[in-house]
Amino acid sequence: MTYQTTLGWSLVTSGIVTLLLWVLPGSDLLWGLALLVLGGLVLYIRQ
Numbered sequence: 325m326t327y328q329t330t331l332g333w334s335l336v337t338s339g340i341v342t343l344l345l346w347v348l349p350g351s352d353l354l355w356g357l358a359l360l361v362l363g364g365l366v367l368y369i370r371q
Contacts, residue, residue, distance in 0.1 A: 342361060
């Protein structure tokens with residue numbers, strides 16, 4: 325059950341991020357790297 329919830333939130337978040345990358349100005353690569361680092365920090369802090 326937890327896996328399905330996590331997968332669902334992951335897909336929803338991916339969709340939102342994709343829309344944000346489409347709307348935000350600047351390089352998609354730069355935004356992608358920034359979000360990757362932010363996600364890593366969140367996972368590291370939650371441990």
